[in-house]
Amino acid sequence: MKAIDSLRQRAAALRPRLATLLRRPQRWRSLHGLAWLAVALALAALVCLLALLLLTPSISDIRKAKADQPAQLVSEDGRLLAEYRWVNREWVPLAQIAPAVVDALIATEDHRFYGHWGLDWRRTLAAVVRTAGGDRQGGSTITQQLARNLYPEEIGRAPTLGRKLKEAVTALKIEWSYSKDEILETYLNTVPFLYNAWGIEVAARTYFDKSADKLNVLESATLIGMLKGTAYYNPVLNPERAQERRNTVLAQMKKRGKLDAQDYEQLKRRPLRIRFERQSEIAGLAPHLAQQLKRQLIEWADRRGYSLYADGLVIRTTIDGRLQELANQSVQQQGKALQQVADKAWAARGVWTPKNPLVxxxxxxxxxxxxxxxxxxxxxxxxxxxxxxxxxxxxxxxxxxRVQIGFMALDPGSGAVRAWVGSRDYAQDPFDHVQAARRQPGSTFKPFVYGAAFAAGRSPQDTLMDTAVEIPLGGGQVWRPRDGNAPPSEEPLTLADGLAYSKNTITAQLMAQVGPQQVVQLARAMGVRESPLEPVPALALGTSPVTLKEMVAAYGTIAGAGRYRAPQVITRIEDASGRVLETFAPAAPEQALGVTAAQQLRDALRGAVDHGTGAAIRSRYGISADVAGKTGTTQDNTDGWFILMHPQLVAGSWVGFNDGRITLRSNYWGQGAHSALPVVGSVFRQALRGKLIDAQQRFVDERESTWGSRAADAAGALRNWVYDLFGRPTGEQAGPVPAPTPAPPVPAPPPSAPAPEDEDERPEITEAPLTPLEQVAPRPAQPAEPPTWVTGPDEAATALPPADTGAPEPAEAPRPGVVLAPGQPIPGVVVPSLSPR
Structure with a gap:
């Protein structure tokens, strides 16, 4: 308080004197007045200097900028998956940069570089004089240019006095913090060269296909010449300007004694030789996953006061580096084989022509x-x-x-993601086909229908007739799902075989009985939690687009005895010194499907691998482990899917094109069993051989311990006893259930197409794609006697009559079959609610 009072007293004493100076201007011209003026100007300059020091980057920030360390995404076994960099740059020490680059830079941009402290006063004054005379000149030193490059937002590039002052102060700070060689090294590693090439190393590879230490005098002069205006002197688009600027740099090198006259005369006549090639960023093993995690990690870093690009964070993940590498190789191999098929199909005569409406x-x-x-x-x-x-x-x-492929694998026991491949090549296809792409899943969606039926009390051994099906959709339309061109066998088929052989007719009937809403609820509970699902009958065959990540997670629920475990990728984050900043525990499991129903569903999917549409897993890839899976194919073979389950690993793959109007144009290669299955089969085979997963591990059946489950078991036993006495609910004859009529053999691909491994071991069962809603036709007139669904010796469910649409009588009467209304209940069965918990 005493100090404040003292200052107030002094200020009060100064006021009369200042007032006197203002009233009597002649006092300013006195020695006393000039002294006061000098003090005021000095104080003003000091205030301005302090303000500039505060408004420009601190010395610690400058030192930190040189030592920026990008965050690293690391696999569970310590492999580098990706790095989070500001730009595409590879830092090289000054000793690994050709001397001609340094000579050209100093001779052209700042020949007194080693003689100043960040500001060249003679050059600055000369630039001011020339600019005032109408010839605008730049007077920035290399250090000042570095200040602009490092801190473009803090300093800016506007031609104002404030910006020049900020630049000058920052340059002085840089000179205080770095040695001259460190300044040169930092400058050459941070300067931009177009085409996402930052720094001399990436620029050398981009324009001359060599490293920075191999650059000769001409190449060095060309790159340094670009610094005056990278776009204007771009050697790719403006070679004449670039050559003229190169020769100017050579002339400066001669003037400054870095090049003798004879060499200069020879070199300036040389043509400009560019070997241009864009450089892709060093992507690592899992670039798509890194991109998906980027926003989440930036938000985390912002909350905790870290930089994802500069603080050397280490993000530990659940990814198995060995499995990730196998997945990358498998995607590359299958993608290359399928690309040959696509190229031949679309390059065929008369296909890709100006007359083609699609083209x-x-x-x-x-x-x-x-x-x-x-x-x-x-x-x-x-x-x-x-x-x-x-x-x-x-x-x-x-x-x-261009053929696209996505692959994902996870551990069903924990939800830990083990491998993630978003496309064949991140540089060409940065779009992620695991989490970002939504495509129709086809028959891989069918397990949700069967799971809902099993949860409602149906048994895998219950049978339905493999017959023509008509499902009213309202508005006088019906949907007639078919199994390709093969006619129905008109024989009873168990639900287990209906799923194993991917029979559309059986699945459609089951969907009509269970109800679309119940299937949607179950799919949501099991893992399809982000994509919208339309509760319509055709959903049974996979008409609503979903992501590969959702489907693999849902199959993980099946493999996990009905327990959904949210996929987990990040386990912990460490700082640059290894100190753990935060750990992330897996989400708690949720019981999405009853244990018994889940195990019944899993066992039915074993049949798809043992003798159904996924039999190539056994025959072609020789996998004898306890596995279960499902293929999927959509209309016109647009999308191919396959998902395989093992007690320790669930893996799935999608194959197709970014544009759904493009297909492989092959009924053979377009099927999921031939397009997507080889990706998964190859990874599993190598993983088993490498003991990444245990071939001896088997799914273990669990018993539900609730009173409800015990009552359900008792009811199921009583139900089976009744069926043994009076017959099962399709009225089949005693004896074994006949196998479904196999589909006609698929013709072999043309000799020029790449053949699958062990072509003679192709599975005999092929999968029919779904019938699109666009092909739904008005329902023809009913036969005289409405068809019925026979449910037992003494009961029948009469089909609902159609709406009168006035449709003409078809030339040929429709095949008698099953007509089911959506949601029509199964006699004697109550479907429980399956809302996600």
Missing amino acids: QQLVRESATLAKAVAGGESEEDAAARLLQDAAFLSELRAAKT
């Missing part, structure tokens, strides 16, 4: 046409021109017909 539509949707229209050309003229441009059509075909 015309793709041209109209292309970015090239949009750019032409934006430039003033009419859409019709641009489309007509592009349709006659053979080179453009070839590029468009290559882009649109």
Whole structure:
């Protein structure tokens, strides 16, 4: 308080003197007045300097910028999966940069670099004089340029006095913090060179296909010459300007004694030779996963006061590096084989032509046409021109017909994600086909229908007739699911075999009895929690798009005896010194499906691998372990799926194209059993051989311990006893259930197409794709006697009559079969609620 009072007294004493100076200006010209003016100016300068020091990066920030360490995503076994970098840059020490690069830089940008402390006063004054005379000149030193490169937001690039002052102060701080060689090293590693090439090392690879230590004088001069204006002197687009600028740099090197006159005369006549190739970022083993985690990690780092790009964080994951590597190899191998099929199919004569309506539509949707229209050309003229441009059509075909693959694997016992491959090549296909892509799952969705039925009390040994099915959709329309071109066998088929052989007719009947809403609820509880599901009858055959991640997680619920475990990737985050900052525990399991029903469903899916549509797992890949799985194929063979379960690993793959209008144009290769199954089969075979999973592990049946489960077991035993006495609910004759009529053999692919491993061991059972809703036709007139669903010796359920649509009588009477209304109950069975818990 005394100090404050003292300051107030002094200020009060100064006021009369200041007032006197203002009233008598001649006092300013006195020695006393000039002294006061000098003090005031010095105080003002000091205040401005302090403000600049506070508004510019601190010395600690500058030192930290040079030592930026990107966060690393690491597998469970310590392998590097990806790095989170600001830009595509590879830092190299000054000793690994060609001396000609340093000579060219200093000679051209700052020849007194070793003689100043960040500011070249002579150059600055010369630049001011020339700029005032109308010839705008830059006077920045290498250190000042580095300040702008390191802190573009804090300093800016506007040609203002404030910006120049900030730049100068920051340059002084840099000189205080770094040695001259460190400044050169930092500058050359941070300067941009276009095409996402940052730093001299990536620039050397981009423009000359060599490392920075191998650059010669001409190449060094070309790259340093770009620094005056990377776009204007771009050697790829503006080679003449780039060569002229290169020669200017050579002239400066001669002037500063870094190049003798004879060499200069020879070199300046040399042509500009560029070996341009864009450099992809070092992606690591799991770049798609890293991209999916990026936002979550940035939010975490922001909350905790860390930088994902600079603080050297280590993110530990559940990924098994060995399994991830096997998955990458399998995706590459199968993708290459299927690409040959696609290339041959779409390059066939008369397919990719200007007359093809699909090609015309793709041209109209292309970015090239949009750019032409934006430039003033009419859409019709641009489309007509592009349709006659053979080179453009070839590029468009290559882009649109590139085969895409996604793969994911997890541990069903914990939910830990073990492998994640989002596409064949992250540089070409950065779109993630595991979590970001939603595609129709086809028959891989059928287990939800059977799971709902088993939860409602149905048994895998219950039978339904393999017969033609009609399901009213309202509005006078019906849906007639078919199993390809093969006619129904008109024989009873167990539910277990209906799933194993992927019979659409059986699944559609079961869906109508259980009800779409119950199936949706079960799918939600089991893991399909993000994609919208439309509760319609056709959902039974997988018409609602879902992600591969959701489907693999849901199959993990089946493998886990009905317990859903949310997929987990991150286990803990450490700082650069190894100190654990946070750990992440797996989510608690949720009982989504009863243990008994889940085990019945799993056992039924064993049949798909043992003798159904996934039999190639046994015959072609020789996998004898206890596994169960399901194939999936959508309309026109657009999407191929396969998911395989083992007690320690559940893995799934999707194969298709980014554009759903593009297919493999092959009834053989387009099926999930031939497109997606080899990806999973190869990974499992190698994982078993490498003992990444135990071939001796088997699924263990559990017993439900609740009173409800015991009552259900007793009811099931009584029900089976009644069936043994009076027959099962389809009225089949005594004796074994006949096998379904096999589908006609698939013709072998053409000799030029790549054949699958052990082609003679192809599975005999092929899967029919779903019938699309677009092909739903008005329901034909009913036969005189409405068909019935026979449920037992003494009971029958009469089909609901159709609405009168006035449709003409078909030329041929429809095949008598089953007509089921959606949600029609199974006699004597009450479907419980399956809302997610």
